[in-house]
Amino acid sequence: MTVTNAPTARAAGRGPRKAPPGPPRTRTVKLLRQLMGDRLALMQEAADEYGDEVRLAVGPKTLYFFNHPDYAKYVLTDNSENYHKGIGLHQAKRALGDGLLTSEGDQWRKQRRVIQPVFQAKRIARQADVVADEAATMVARLRTKAGTGPVNITGEMTSLTLGVLGRTLLDEDLGGHGGIGHAFEAVQDQAMFEMLSLGAVPTWLPLPRQLRFRKARAHLEEVVRELTVARERRPTVDGEDVLSRLIESVREERDPRVGEQRMRDELITLLLAGHETTASTLSWAFHLVGGDPEVRERLHEEAVRVLGDRLPVYEDLNQLTYTSMVVEESIRLYPPVWMLSRIAQGPDEIGGYRIPSGADVVICPYTMHRHPEFWDAPEKFDPERFRPDRPTDRPRYAYIPFGAGPRFCVGNNLGMMEAAFVLAMVMRELRLEPVPDRPVVPEAMLSLRVRGGLHMNVERA
Ligand code: HEM
Numbered sequence: 001m002t003v004t005n006a007p008t009a010r011a012a013g014r015g016p017r018k019a020p021p022g023p024p025r026t027r028t029v030k031l032l033r034q035l036m037g038d039r040l041a042l043m044q045e046a047a048d049e050y051g052d053e054v055r056l057a058v059g060p061k062t063l064y065f066f067n068h069p070d071y072a073k074y075v076l077t078d079n080s081e082n083y084h085k086g087i088g089l090h091q092a093k094r095a096l097g098d099g100l101l102t103s104e105g106d107q108w109r110k111q112r113r114v115i116q117p118v119f120q121a122k123r124i125a126r127q128a129d130v131v132a133d134e135a136a137t138m139v140a141r142l143r144t145k146a147g148t149g150p151v152n153i154t155g156e157m158t159s160l161t162l163g164v165l166g167r168t169l170l171d172e173d174l175g176g177h178g179g180i181g182h183a184f185e186a187v188q189d190q191a192m193f194e195m196l197s198l199g200a201v202p203t204w205l206p207l208p209r210q211l212r213f214r215k216a217r218a219h220l221e222e223v224v225r226e227l228t229v230a231r232e233r234r235p236t237v238d239g240e241d242v243l244s245r246l247i248e249s250v251r252e253e254r255d256p257r258v259g260e261q262r263m264r265d266e267l268i269t270l271l272l273a274g275h276e277t278t279a280s281t282l283s284w285a286f287h288l289v290g291g292d293p294e295v296r297e298r299l300h301e302e303a304v305r306v307l308g309d310r311l312p313v314y315e316d317l318n319q320l321t322y323t324s325m326v327v328e329e330s331i332r333l334y335p336p337v338w339m340l341s342r343i344a345q346g347p348d349e350i351g352g353y354r355i356p357s358g359a360d361v362v363i364c365p366y367t368m369h370r371h372p373e374f375w376d377a378p379e380k381f382d383p384e385r386f387r388p389d390r391p392t393d394r395p396r397y398a399y400i401p402f403g404a405g406p407r408f409c410v411g412n413n414l415g416m417m418e419a420a421f422v423l424a425m426v427m428r429e430l431r432l433e434p435v436p437d438r439p440v441v442p443e444a445m446l447s448l449r450v451r452g453g454l455h456m457n458v459e460r461a
Contacts, residue, residue, distance in 0.1 A: 007447075016354040020064065022046070022055035039444040040338070040366055045321065047367045053351045061087075064355060065362045067371065069351060069397035072363045075342060076397075077405035085359050085407075086341035087241075092446075095191040095217065098262065099269025100410065114249045116410055118169070118242045124413050127168040128314035128421070134163045135422045136311060141428055145457045150435045151257055153286055154453035159281035164418060170228055170267070171244040180223055184272055186216035192445050202423045209460045223266045242270065270411075276447050277336040278415045283454040284334035285327055285423055288381045290434045290456055295383060296427065298322055300461055303428035312421050320420050323427075325383040327419045331401040333381060335365035338448040340403060365400050366448070375400040430454040 023031060023046070034042035035058050043065065046054045052068040075083050084104050085092075093102050100111045103383030117123075138160045145151045158181050171265030174180055190213035196331065231243045246266055289296050299322060306312075306319040317324070340363045348355040355361065370378040374387070374394050384390070402409035409415070426432065434440075435455050443451040 004362065010118065015279050016084070016349045016352055016355055020053035020055045020351070020353045021050045022057065023049075023301060025057060028057065028059070031056065035059075038446075043339070043364045043367050047371075048366075051355055053415065061360060062351070063087075063360050064353075065364065066350060067364060067367050068351075068393040072368060072397040072400055072404065073395075074350060075361055075363055075402060076340065076400070076407070079409070080405045082345050083342035083361060084345055086343040086362070089341075089343075092191055095187045095213075096246050096269045096272060097182065097265030099265040099267075101269050101273050112410070113211060113331075114245050115266070115270070117191070118240070118245065119410050119414055123240070124417060125314040127164075127414055128312070128317070128417060129243065130167045131164050131418045131421050132311040132313070132425075134160055134167065135418075138422070139429065142426065142458050143460075146419070146460050148168075149457065150438070150455040151458050152453050153183065153432065153456050154279060154283045154450055157237070157282040160422065161275040161278040161418065162271065163280075164278075165271055168414065169270060170227055170231070171241055171243070172230070174223075179219065180274075180282050182218040183219045183223075184276065186212045187220065188272070188276070188446050190214075190216075199222045206276050220268050221264055223265045225260075227267070228263060243267070273409075274411050274415070276449075277411075278418050280334070280336040280449055281327065281331055281419045282422055283450050284448075285330040285419065286432050286456060287434075287450065287454055288330055288333065289326065289423075289427070290432050292381060293379075295326060296431065299326060299423065299427040303424040307424060307428060312424065314417075317417055317420060318406075319425050322383065323424045324416070325386040327416060327423060328386040328401075329381060329383040331376075332369045332385070333379075333401060334399045334442060334448050335369060336365040336447040337401070337403065338444050339364050340400075363400070366444075368400060370400060371398060422450045427461070429461050431459040431461050433459060 031042065034045075042056075042058075044066060046056055047067045052066065052071065054063075054065040054067070056063040056065050066072070078087050083307050085102060089102055096102055098107065099235060100108065100115055103111060138156055142151065144155065162181055186209075190209055193209060228243065228247065232247060243271075246263045253259035254263070289299060300320045302320060306316055312320075342361045342363075344355050344357055344359045344361055347357045350361075369375070372378055375398070385392075401411040402415075402426045433456060435457055438455060440454060441451040443449045
């Protein structure tokens with residue numbers, strides 16, 4: 001497959017073809033309905049019907065949707081300079097400000113240099129102890145709920161992942177800052193609403209969701225401000241956590257208010273990017289395992305064998321092979337970041353199609369991870385695909401749960417370790433069973449959630 005510079009068209013002297021195939025304008029109403037209701041079906045049907053290059057005209061927007069590993073490599077890595085963060089960026093910025101997720105250019109490079117070292121392997125080892133400790137508290141809580149009826153697993157995972165981030169990144173117990181999880185939810189819901197309504201509803205209208213958004217954002221700012229003040233009074237021993245590094249880096253800012261704002265944006269970004277993705281990963285893993293007794297049994301066996309009855313330490317991660325395979329397969333089927341959107345900074349050509357400057361280009365991990373050319377029985381939950389000793393000729397970019405290229409997830413090691421530890425610690429002593437007559441439906445918001453949260457019955461293993 002040719003990704004760029006369409007040599008055949010060029011050789012014939014005809015230049016690139018105009019636009020990829022896609023649904024006709026007459027289907028606009030259906031597409032808009034899917035955009036509001038079932039975005040995963042929208043993308044999957046487009047890929048099934050039109051192939052690896054699709055033009056999706058949805059309302060006033062035209063999406064250039066590319067669904068092949070070569071295209072993902074080109075957009076996310078090889079020519080990433082030409083593709084800045086795309087759809088939803090404006091809304092995400094209103095929610096998150098100018099943090100690492102939403103910034104570009106020199107500012108992004110500078111921020112990445114400050115933040116990336118916090119997630120290096122030697123620090124992750126220390127973060128492992130925090131994860132194990134927080135997970136033990138959560139498992140103890142679940143134990144008390146065994147046999148009492150459906151438990152909101154997503155809620156449990158969200159508190160856990162926020163708690164872990166508070167302690168690993170900020171050295172703080174976020175449990176004392178009530179409602180922070182709900183504040184993140186309100187901020188995200190509004191950002192998603194603005195995105196889906198394609199900016200048609202002015203943000204100054206005093207609608208209830210708008211007011212909720214402002215209140216939530218103000219609450220988050222206040223929490224982060226308190227954390228920063230507390231830390232400035234109480235520096236850590238090595239000064240190498242995120243907060244200390246940020247405080248140090250914004251000292252160079254001439255206007256202290258700009259520095260403070262940057263720090264708040266950065267922390268809110270990290271907390272949001274890090275907690276919801278990992279909580280979604282765990283929710284989907286528990287859901288998939290709950291429907292597969294054989295996988296559940298193997299997980300239980302591995303957890304008992306590797307961990308015995310002690311808390312996990314970083315070195316255990318390499319031994320929790322099957323557990324990691326289950327996590328990898330879970331985020332293949334349900335990648336928390338289900339869509340990667342970019343805006344072309346200048347004109348380009350992909351797969352022989354002309355991409356105008358300003359075009360919305362989309363790579364969709366959800367559909368890529370189910371591409372029939374690269375995955376056998378793509379709908380099947382089969383952790384064996386990720387057995388480390390199993391040879392595969394699958395292209396690297398057919399599996400991109402953490403993105404790729406310069407904008408690759410900074411927190412991937414922490415996220416993977418946390419998911420594996422929590423899964424192992426829960427499966428070691430508990431069984432999570434599906435609740436009959438309660439369907440589990442994916443909801444593609446900023447991340448891929450379980451609609452209404454995942455509820456499961458908890459039993460002792
Ligand atoms: C299983 C859990 C996670 C998944 C699936 C995930 C996925 C992703 C993906 C796909 C991207 C790239 C987005 C794009 O290119 O548009 C990303 C970026 C990012 N992630 Fe994660 N993430 C996870 C956990 C975390 C954690 C634990 C943290 C931090 C504590 C984190 C912080 C970030 C940040 C700051 C970025 C932006 C990086 C940049 O643009 O330079 N993530 N994540």
